[in-house]
Amino acid sequence: MKEKLQQIKEAALLELQSQECDTEALRVRYLGKKGELTAVLRGMGALTPEERPIVGQMANDVRAEIEAALAAKVAEQKEKALAEQLCREKLDV
Numbered sequence: 322m323k324e325k326l327q328q329i330k331e332a333a334l335l336e337l338q339s340q341e342c343d344t345e346a347l348r349v350r351y352l353g354k355k356g357e358l359t360a361v362l363r364g365m366g367a368l369t370p371e372e373r374p375i376v377g378q379m380a381n382d383v384r385a386e387i388e389a390a391l392a393a394k395v396a397e398q399k400e401k402a403l404a405e406q407l408c409r410e411k412l413d414v
Contacts, residue, residue, distance in 0.1 A: 322361060322364065322365075322368065322372075322376050323376065323379060325361055326358075326361060326376070326379050326380055326383050327383075329351060329357050329358055329361070329383060329387075330383045330386060330387065332351075333347065333351045333387045333390070334386070334387070334390055337390050337391065337394050342394060344391055344394050344395050344398065347391065348391055351387055352384065352387060352388065358380065358383065358384060358387070361380060362377075362380055365377065365380075
């Protein structure tokens with residue numbers, strides 16, 4: 322299960338690095354109600370009581386990293402859109 326969490330994190334962060342990334346679709350795919358990370362968390366019932374806190378903490382860390390990267394990407398896209406808009410709307414006074 323730890324390997325699956327690591328794979329999810331790497332895949333999400335790799336996707337976020339692309340220029341044409343749909344952040345909302347990525348958020349839903351990994352963090353949504355039927356997302357990959359949620360599916361892993363549902364499978365925690367099969368773990369031993371000793372493994373649950375370790376895997377749970379790791380899952381929370383992965384979620385936090387993906388959410389932080391998503392927030393940064395959204396901010397970057399908004400900043401880029403604003404810069405493009407300002408370039409198009411030059412005013413000669």
